[in-house]
Amino acid sequence: MDFFSKLIDKMLFNSPNIEEFAPQVMFHIPENGLTKALQIANAPVKSTVTTTWILIVVLGLFSWWATRDLKEEPEAGSVQNVIEALVDSMQGLVRNTMGPGMQKFTPYIGTLMIYLTISNLIGLVPGRDILHLYTPTADLNTTFALAAITFFCIHYFGIKSKGIGTYFKDYFEPMPFMFPLNVIGNLADPMSLAFRLFGNMLGGGVVIMGLLYSVVALGIPGIADLYFTVFAGVLQAFIFTMLTMTYISMEME
Known part of the structure; x- marks a missing residue:
C-alpha cells in the first residue's frame, strides 16, 4: 500500500510537467536560401526524427548485410533462413487477412510491421537517455504520417480496383443522405489509427513508466516495463498493421 500511496501522491500532487516526457529538440535546420524557399529555416528537429533516422x-545496413550473399539452399539456423521464415510468415498474414491476389502488399505491410515493432521497443535499448533515443510512435507527428x-x-x-465511378457511388450507399456520414467515417479511420497508437505508446510506454521510475527505482518498474514496452509495444504494432490491411482490403472489395 505504501508504494501505491507514493505513486498516487506523485501523480496528483507532484506530477512532473508533461514536457518532461516530450521529445527533445536536437538541433534547428540551418537558415539558407533553400531552407528559406521551403519555409523550413530554423525549424526544430526533435529526437523523434533523429531516432527514426x-x-x-x-535497418538499411542490416538488410544489405542479410542479403549480400544469398544461397539457393541456406543452412539451417542461418540469417537467410530466419529472414525467409519471416517473409513467409508475412506473406501468409497478408494472404489470410487481405485475401488471395494481395501479395503485392507484402513489402509494405512487412516494412510497416518491422518499423513499428522496433520503434515501440526503443525503450529497451540500454542508455537510451544518453543516446537521446525517443520512441517515434509516442509522437503524434509520426503516427499521423503513418496513418496518412x-x-x-x-x-x-x-x-484503382473499382474505378472512379463505382468508388464515388459507394459514398451514397445505402441511401444518398448517407454521403456526409460515409465521408466522416472514411476520415475517422486514419485518425483513429494515429491516436490509438500514439495514446498507447505515450501513455503506457513513456508517461506511466516515467512516473513509476520516479517513485521506485527497482522491482515493480522493471516488471511493468516488460508489459508496456514489450507486450503492449508488439501488440500495438500488430493492431496497426492488421487494421491497415483490413481497411485497404475492404475498400478494394
Missing part, C-alpha cells in the same frame, strides 16, 4: 540506417500513408493506400487502391 537511426532506425532507417540500422494508410489513408492514401486505402483510397488509391480503392479507385
Whole structure:
C-alpha cells in the first residue's frame, strides 16, 4: 500500500510537467536560401526524427548485410533462413487477412510491421537517455504520417480496383443522405489509427513508466516495463498493421 500511496501522491500532487516526457529538440535546420524557399529555416528537429533516422540506417545496413550473399539452399539456423521464415510468415498474414491476389502488399505491410515493432521497443535499448533515443510512435507527428500513408493506400487502391465511378457511388450507399456520414467515417479511420497508437505508446510506454521510475527505482518498474514496452509495444504494432490491411482490403472489395 505504501508504494501505491507514493505513486498516487506523485501523480496528483507532484506530477512532473508533461514536457518532461516530450521529445527533445536536437538541433534547428540551418537558415539558407533553400531552407528559406521551403519555409523550413530554423525549424526544430526533435529526437523523434533523429531516432527514426537511426532506425532507417540500422535497418538499411542490416538488410544489405542479410542479403549480400544469398544461397539457393541456406543452412539451417542461418540469417537467410530466419529472414525467409519471416517473409513467409508475412506473406501468409497478408494472404489470410487481405485475401488471395494481395501479395503485392507484402513489402509494405512487412516494412510497416518491422518499423513499428522496433520503434515501440526503443525503450529497451540500454542508455537510451544518453543516446537521446525517443520512441517515434509516442509522437503524434509520426503516427499521423503513418496513418496518412494508410489513408492514401486505402483510397488509391480503392479507385484503382473499382474505378472512379463505382468508388464515388459507394459514398451514397445505402441511401444518398448517407454521403456526409460515409465521408466522416472514411476520415475517422486514419485518425483513429494515429491516436490509438500514439495514446498507447505515450501513455503506457513513456508517461506511466516515467512516473513509476520516479517513485521506485527497482522491482515493480522493471516488471511493468516488460508489459508496456514489450507486450503492449508488439501488440500495438500488430493492431496497426492488421487494421491497415483490413481497411485497404475492404475498400478494394
